[in-house]
Amino acid sequence: MTTQSLVQATPPHIIADIFSGTSVTINGGQPWDIQVFDNRVYRMVLYRGSLGFGDAYVDGLWDSAQLDETFNRLLSGNIDEKMRGWARVRLIGEALRHRLLNLQSSDRAFEVGQRHYDIGNDVFEAMLDPTMSYSCAYWANAETLEQAQLAKLDMICRKLELKPGERLLEIGCGWGGLAKFAAEHYGVEVVGITVSKEQKKLAEIRCQGFPVEVHLMDYRDLQGHFDKIVSVGMFEHVGPKNYHVYFQKAHDLLKDDGLFLLHTIGNYTTSTHTDAWIDNYIFPNGKVPSAREIATAVEDRFIIEDWHNFGQDYDRTLMAWWDNFNRAWPALEQRYGERFYRMWKYYLMCCAGYFRARQGQLWQLVLSKRTRRSIYRSMR
Numbered sequence: 001m002t003t004q005s006l007v008q009a010t011p012p013h014i015i016a017d018i019f020s021g022t023s024v025t026i027n028g029g030q031p032w033d034i035q036v037f038d039n040r041v042y043r044m045v046l047y048r049g050s051l052g053f054g055d056a057y058v059d060g061l062w063d064s065a066q067l068d069e070t071f072n073r074l075l076s077g078n079i080d081e082k083m084r085g086w087a088r089v090r091l092i093g094e095a096l097r098h099r100l101l102n103l104q105s106s107d108r109a110f111e112v113g114q115r116h117y118d119i120g121n122d123v124f125e126a127m128l129d130p131t132m133s134y135s136c137a138y139w140a141n142a143e144t145l146e147q148a149q150l151a152k153l154d155m156i157c158r159k160l161e162l163k164p165g166e167r168l169l170e171i172g173c174g175w176g177g178l179a180k181f182a183a184e185h186y187g188v189e190v191v192g193i194t195v196s197k198e199q200k201k202l203a204e205i206r207c208q209g210f211p212v213e214v215h216l217m218d219y220r221d222l223q224g225h226f227d228k229i230v231s232v233g234m235f236e237h238v239g240p241k242n243y244h245v246y247f248q249k250a251h252d253l254l255k256d257d258g259l260f261l262l263h264t265i266g267n268y269t270t271s272t273h274t275d276a277w278i279d280n281y282i283f284p285n286g287k288v289p290s291a292r293e294i295a296t297a298v299e300d301r302f303i304i305e306d307w308h309n310f311g312q313d314y315d316r317t318l319m320a321w322w323d324n325f326n327r328a329w330p331a332l333e334q335r336y337g338e339r340f341y342r343m344w345k346y347y348l349m350c351c352a353g354y355f356r357a358r359q360g361q362l363w364q365l366v367l368s369k370r371t372r373r374s375i376y377r378s379m380r
Contacts, residue, residue, distance in 0.1 A: 015042050022077030024070055031066035032073055049083055054277030058342045071353020104239030104285050109218040110195045112237050115284050117196035126328035127321045131177035135233035136314040136362045145320040153181040159366050160259050162186040166227035171219050172234025176203030183210040193217045227258050235264035239287050243297035251301045256371035266361040282347050302367035306378040311361035318352040
């Protein structure tokens, strides 16, 4: 189709054309095909892009029997690029919003805690493994989610070369899973920070009896010096305008011979915006970094000792979370309702598809200062 004929076509024909090459068909017979129940879907997708696509799903206007694979096939077929021509105005607006505003400023730092991590500890307790690790597990030698998360926690501690008596800073400590593990198995003292009141409350309960402190605070307010620093699944909330501030703060906090491990989702290319639906409903003001953005911000502050990618493990992690959440839903349903169920399913399934299509990566970087004299041996 030419651009002119697309403009003149009815919305269903336009969407079918955009979907061509993705192996996803409207009202087709494959489990990953999209079943449309209301024609409003077409205009919602055409004029609001991913935000309209997600809203239409949550509203029950369309469905898919295998939603994770729907997203894998759409993203593998570069549906986001095909949509840019139609959503150009909205995407330009998003790019300008990220360029002109500091969406992750100190004043906004606690918004993601309030809107996502504070929704209810019962949801996360039901979905996650017993360590309550809300980040990619390491499945190399694991059969269960708990085994994979314990393997990830232990790998982090070994990469950091933790020793008894050391002081570890965790920027973004979640519900205390890593802090407790490091204190219990490696004999370190841990200072953890979070922007979530509910995380802090539960982390303190879970870490009772161990040398762990948990503080509700923004990373920019940290003071002191630490033998080692770790940050798992928090950098996605820092934002490009703050990357230099973040790494400079970590540099100032880290002792001369220390190590800093950064665990973060990464995007396969540098983007000027974030997914509008995820930004609106799941992780407000979030932004997934690219390798170039990280390398640029790290330069002249840290030496990259190791860069480990196991992004394909996130697909399996997300699907395990979905299985747990879905099994637990009867106990959660009365409190949260059907719209929350569809929203949460959409969130987990679109993220699984994102990693399955390999647009999403998962990186662990081990960083050191130039002042470090000990030789670092990379390990897995």
